[in-house]
Amino acid sequence: xxxxxxxxxxxxxxxxxxxxxxxxxxxxxxxxxxxxxxxxxxxxxxxxxxxxxxxxxxxxxxxxxxxxxxxxxxxxxxxxxxxxxxxxxxxxxxxxxxxxxxxxxxxxxxxxxxxxxxxxxxxxxxxxxxxxxxxxxxxxxxxxxxxxxxxxxxxxxxxxxxxxxxxxxxxxxxxxxxxxxxxxxxxxxxxxxxxxxxxxxxxxxxxxxxxxxxxxxxxxxxxxxxxxxxxxxxxxxxxxxxxxxxxxxxxxxxxxxxxxxxxxxxxxxxxxxxxxxxxxxxxxxxxxxxxxxxxxxxxxxxxxxxxxxxxxxxxxxxxxxxxxxxxxxxxxxxxxxxxxxxxxxxxxxxxxxxxxxxxxxxxxxxxxxxxxxxxxxxxxxxxxxxxxxxxx
Amino acid sequence: xxxxxxxxxxxxxxxxxxxxxxxxxxxxxxxxxxxxxxxxxxxxxxxxxxxxxxxxxxxxxxxxxxxxxxxxxxxxxxxxxxxxxxxxxxxxxxxxxxxxxxxx
Numbered sequence: 001x002x003x004x005x006x007x008x009x010x011x012x013x014x015x016x017x018x019x020x021x022x023x024x025x026x027x028x029x030x031x032x033x034x035x036x037x038x039x040x041x042x043x044x045x046x047x048x049x050x051x052x053x054x055x056x057x058x059x060x061x062x063x064x065x066x067x068x069x070x071x072x073x074x075x076x077x078x079x080x081x082x083x084x085x086x087x088x089x090x091x092x093x094x095x096x097x098x099x100x101x102x103x104x105x106x107x108x109x110x111x112x113x114x115x116x117x118x119x120x121x122x123x124x125x126x127x128x129x130x131x132x133x134x135x136x137x138x139x140x141x142x143x144x145x146x147x148x149x150x151x152x153x154x155x156x157x158x159x160x161x162x163x164x165x166x167x168x169x170x171x172x173x174x175x176x177x178x179x180x181x182x183x184x185x186x187x188x189x190x191x192x193x194x195x196x197x198x199x200x201x202x203x204x205x206x207x208x209x210x211x212x213x214x215x216x217x218x219x220x221x222x223x224x225x226x227x228x229x230x231x232x233x234x235x236x237x238x239x240x241x242x243x244x245x246x247x248x249x250x251x252x253x254x255x256x257x258x259x260x261x262x263x264x265x266x267x268x269x270x271x272x273x274x275x276x277x278x279x280x281x282x283x284x285x286x287x288x289x290x291x292x293x294x295x296x297x298x299x300x301x302x303x304x305x306x307x308x309x310x311x312x313x314x315x316x317x318x319x320x321x322x323x324x325x326x327x328x329x330x331x332x333x334x335x336x337x338x339x340x341x342x343x344x345x346x347x348x349x350x351x352x353x354x355x356x357x358x359x360x361x362x363x364x365x366x367x368x369x370x371x372x373x374x375x376x377x378x379x380x381x382x383x384x385x386x387x388x389x390x391x392x
Numbered sequence: 393x394x395x396x397x398x399x400x401x402x403x404x405x406x407x408x409x410x411x412x413x414x415x416x417x418x419x420x421x422x423x424x425x426x427x428x429x430x431x432x433x434x435x436x437x438x439x440x441x442x443x444x445x446x447x448x449x450x451x452x453x454x455x456x457x458x459x460x461x462x463x464x465x466x467x468x469x470x471x472x473x474x475x476x477x478x479x480x481x482x483x484x485x486x487x488x489x490x491x492x493x494x495x496x
Contacts (some may be wrong), residue, residue, distance in 0.1 A: 035401060059457040059491045060401060060445040074443040076405070094444045 009038035139374025143183035217265030282344035329373035357383025
C-alpha cells in the first residue's frame with residue numbers, strides 16, 4: 001500500500017489530498033474546477049486512476065468531469081472526444097434527461113410539491129456519483145430532482161433507470177429543505193443485481209434486478225414531522241452505509257434517528273441509544289469491524305451545528321445503541337460547523353482511517369479508527385463531500 | 393467569421409482564451425440572416441462541452457442566469473431566430489454571453 005488519496009468536493013472547487021500509509025503528512029492540490037460547486041468526486045474501485053466529478057453551477061448547470069490519471073488531468077467525456085458517425089462530437093456527458101419513453105411503462109412527470117400539489121420533475125444537479133465495483137466505465141448518478149442514472153461508456157452518455165421513479169410512489173415524493181435529491185447509492189458487493197438508494201424526502205428503496213424494478217424499504221422508520229409517521233414513503237433519509245462483508249446490514253442516519261436493518265432494509269429499528277442528539281447527516285462503518293459505526297450528531301434540524309459547540313464524532317462498537325464520544329484533536333469549544341451527508345468516509349488501511357469534512361472548510365482525519373483526529377486541511381470552502389482511495 | 397465572448401467559467405470549460413471566432417451561416421451576410429440560434433449551434437458544435445451550459449439540451453431554453461448582449465443592446469429576450477445586428481454579422485462587434493451578477 002503506497003498511500004491514500006482524499007477527494008474533497010466543496011462549494012467552490014475540488015481538492016485532492018495525498019499521503020503515505022502513515023497518513024500524518026498531507027499534500028493538497030486544487031482548487032480543481034475553481035469557482036464551481038463540486039458535489040462529489042469519487043474514484044473507481046476497479047481502477048483507482050479513474051475519477052469522476054460532479055461539477056455544477058447555478059449559472060451553467062451540470063458538467064461531468066472524468067480523469068484517467070488520478071486527477072492530474074480532466075476531460076468532459078463526450079466533450080469533443082467522442083465523435084458520432086456523422087462527425088459531430090456527441091457532447092452528451094452533461095445531459096441528464098428523464099426517461100419518458102413508452103418502453104418504461106408508465107412515464108412519470110410529477111411529484112409532490114411543498115404545497116401538496118403535483119409538480120413536474122426538473123433536473124437540477126448530480127449529487128452523488130457511484131462507480132461500479134468492477135467496470136471503470138460504469139457509473140451510477142444520483143440526481144436532483146430525484147432519479148437514478150447510469151453510464152456504461154465512461155460518462156459520455158447517461159440513461160435513467162426509470163423503474164425507480166415509475167414504480168408507483170413517485171407522486172408522493174417531495175423535496176426536503178435541500179431539494180429532492182437522490183444522494184445515497186450503495187452497490188451490493190455480493191449481489192450485482194441489488195442496489196440500495198435513498199432520497200430526501202422520500203426514503204430508502206431497493207432493487208433486486210439491477211435497477212429494473214424497485215420497492216420502498218422504509219418499514220420501521222418513524223417520522224413525526226410527516227402526516228403519517230410510519231408512511232411507506234416520505235421519510236427524510238440523510239445517509240445509509242453498509243460494510244462490504246455483510247451487505248444485508250444497513251445503518252441509516254435519518255433526519256432524526258439513527259437506524260439499523262439486519263435484513264437488507266426490509267425492516268428497521270432505532271439504534272440512537274445514548275447519543276446526545278440523533279439528528280445528523282453522515283454515517284459510516286469501520287473498514288474492518290462491521291459492528292463499528294460512526295456518526296456526527298448535530299443539534300437539531302433548525303440548528304445545524306454540533307451540540308454545545310463541541311465537534312464530536314460518536315462511535316459505536318456494538319452496531320448502535322451504545323456510543324462513545326471521540327474528541328481528541330477535535331475542537332471542543334465554539335465550534336458551529338455542519339458535516340454534510342456525503343462528507344464522511346473510511347479507508348481500507350489497517351488501522352482504519354476515518355475522514356470527514358465540515359462546512360467550515362476543515363477536513364479532519366483519524367489514522368487510528370477515530371481515537372485521535374487532526375485537520376489535514378483547514379481553510380477550504382464549505383465541504384460538500386469527502387471520499388478516500390487506498391492507492392496500490 | 394463572427395466573434396463570441398464567453399463568460400470566464402465557460403472559457404475555462406472550453407479551454408479557450410479571449411474571444412471565440414466562428415464560421416456561422418449568415419456571417420458576413422452569406423447564407424441567410426445570422427441568428428442567435430445559429431451562433432449557439434455553431435458554438436456548441438465546436439465546443440460540445442458547452443452543450444447544456446448556455447441553453448437546455450432538449451428545449452433550447454436559455455439558462456436563467458445567462459444573458460445575451462451585442463452592440464450595447466440587451467438581446468436576451470429577442471427570439472432565438474431573430475436576425476442579429478449587422479455589426480455582429482460583419483464581425484465588427486462581438487456577440488456577448490454574460491453571466492448574471494447574482495450572488496454566490
